[in-house]
Amino acid sequence: MIKAVVFDFDGLILDSETSVYLAIQEIFSEHSSHMPLEVWQQCIGTKDFLDPFEYLEEQIGEKVDREGLRAMHHERVVAMLDGTSALPGVEDYLEAAKELGLKIGLATSSSRAWVTGYLEKLNLLPYFDCIKTSDDVEHVKPNPALYREAVKCLGVKPEEAIAFEDSANGAIAAKEAGLYCVVIPNEVTKGLVFGDVDHQMETMAELQFKELLRKFG
Structure with a gap:
């Protein structure tokens, strides 16, 4: 029973997952890169499986301000979710x-x-x-x-x-x-x-x- x-x-x-992925894609695009959905899907529902900004560094071959991008990503997600049901x-x-x-x-x-x-x-x-x-x-x-x-x-x-x-x-x-x-x-x-x-x-x-x-x- x-x-x-x-x-x-x-x-x-x-549906925060869609916003989280879209915000990641925006940031990657601004760095002339791309986060494949099949890679990102492995992270969904868990934590610390993949650092997206470490992955970004690997893709573009240079260092980025990880903490700054993390804060930017959070701000964009919050903005996308504003007023959602x-x-x-x-x-x-x-x-x-x-x-x-x-x-x-x-x-x-x-x-x-x-x-x-x-x-x-x-x-x-x-x-x-x-x-x-x-x-x-x-x-x-x-x-x-x-x-x-x-x-x-x-x-x-x-x-x-x-x-x-x-x-x-x-x-x-x-x-x-x-x-x-x-x-x-x-x-x-x-x-x-x-x-x-x-x-x-x-x-x-x-x-x-x-x-x-x-x-x-």
């Missing part, structure tokens, strides 16, 4: 889960400040019973620690929870932690191979939450 749902954040609740169906799923009495968690490789700040802007923070971020674990996704901590915090067994993910790294983490996993790719992750997940759909808006639950008994 499903007793809880655990959401990823970036690219799943808010949650992805289709997200709030409906949260509302439906709450009405059914399910516990609601969040497990993300991003920082607590980043996530809670945007959840507040989207008026979604009150839905969550537990939030686990990179601040809470030594290793982020694809390591299963975040999901293990989330279900422990929610007081449910892993097999009693469904994870909602947009990335391959996130899906690996959810399945290794023992949760069911539903994948909803975004513009920068839709070409990925997600492996042994339990269901995949284009948006949460394509299937009502109660209908999805029936797939899990």
Whole structure:
């Protein structure tokens, strides 16, 4: 019996992943270079897998101001996200889960400040019973620690929870932690191979939450 749902954040609740990639592409273009999507996709859902500005240095054969470009990138992402809404169906799923009495968690490789700040802007923070971020674990996704901590915090067994993910790294983490996993790719992750997940759909808006639950008994 499903007793809880655990959401990823970036690219799943808010399409920040597209903005992050577009901002990287802008900076690379300004340095007469290019960040291939297939390289960037390996970074999505995790941290410290690839330093994009070290990669830029390798491509152009010269040093850059990494910290300055990192700050510029962050500013551009924030500007792109200004005024954006949650992805289709997200709030409906949260509302439906709450009405059914399910516990609601969040497990993300991003920082607590980043996530809670945007959840507040989207008026979604009150839905969550537990939030686990990179601040809470030594290793982020694809390591299963975040999901293990989330279900422990929610007081449910892993097999009693469904994870909602947009990335391959996130899906690996959810399945290794023992949760069911539903994948909803975004513009920068839709070409990925997600492996042994339990269901995949284009948006949460394509299937009502109660209908999805029936797939899990």
